[in-house]
Amino acid sequence: MKKLLIVTSYLVFFILGGLTFTYLSTTEAASNMKKISVFQDTINYYVDKVGKKPQEGQSGFIYEGTTYVPLRFIAESLGEKVTWDGKSKSVYIGDVPKFISLKDVKPIGSDEDHFFHYPSSIVISTGEKFEQSYQLGGYHGGGAVQDHTVEYLANGNYKGFETYLAPVKKLAAGSFGIGSMKIYADNKLIYNSGSIKDKVKVNVNLEGASKVKFEIEGSGLGILDPKFIQ
Known part of the structure; x- marks a missing residue:
């Protein structure tokens, strides 16, 4: 030594x-x-x-x-x-992956998703600020969104998906958390965040998936810069 x-x-x-x-x-x-x-x-x-x-x-x-x-x-x-x-x-x-913001991907059955098409700046409970992000319970396009489900065609073109989930406001002591996200690949559940209490990173493998579905619910949950990975 x-x-x-x-x-x-x-x-x-x-x-x-x-x-x-x-x-x-x-x-x-x-x-x-x-x-x-x-x-x-x-x-x-x-x-x-x-x-x-x-x-x-x-x-x-x-x-x-x-x-x-x-x-x-x-x-x-x-x-x-x-x-x-x-x-x-x-x-x-090795190679640097290509990231595609969720707002730039067309959902199944529509040219745009009314929630993910309208990103904004989000300040979460830690004081960190994120661009290209979303808040459940906030206003996006047509109004306030509490719960949301959206599905995308993948056709094997995406290697993964990543985002951060975090409470927008500091939670009260003893809180069980606020909001959650579930992700399905070809109708099979591959990720369940549970109720979010702190900032957590989401990174899931989508290799070979034909369709990807997101289910999010709650109020005051931040979805931070979500994107597909090619």
């Missing part, structure tokens, strides 16, 4: 291989942040029996029995490119 580091970011290290750690990688909100202490160590790398050496200062480290290594170095050693999207805080290894 060579050097004690106080690490406040996994992500910068994994992607950029930097020595200065300034942000903690979190799953959802700042409340999940914590500071950890790790020892940076010399790690030997081999790809198909050939030794590989990262740039100086990009050594991995071991934390609680798990070895962490520089992502960009490993991916490029395997012949894959690495792309970092700072806006969505996403890492892509």
Whole structure:
């Protein structure tokens, strides 16, 4: 073991291989942040029996029995490119997927969906602001929408669907949550959020699906930047 580091970011290290750690990688909100202490160590790398050496200062480290290594170095050693999207805080290894906003997809039986065709800016209970988003109980086109069901043709063209669900307003203590989303692929239930109490990420696999149906219900539920993935 060579050097004690106080690490406040996994992500910068994994992607950029930097020595200065300034942000903690979190799953959802700042409340999940914590500071950890790790020892940076010399790690030997081999790809198909050939030794590989990262740039100086990009050594991995071991934390609680798990070895962490520089992502960009490993991916490029395997012949894959690495792309970092700072806006969505996403890492892509290999090809970058194409995202199609739900507002731009025609539902079955209509040229547009009266709920998802009218996105707006949404501020959720954490204070975060999202564009291209929707609020159950808010006004969209023809009026306030409480519950909503819509179905789309997929024809195997989509690899997945993703969004965030979150309460728009802070819930009262002891609340069981507010609103929910169900997703069906070819009439089979593949996702059920249950009643939402906190911000959660939705990411479902739609490979091979011919039709996709969404059922959402409640009031005060935010559906944040929903999109299909190609």
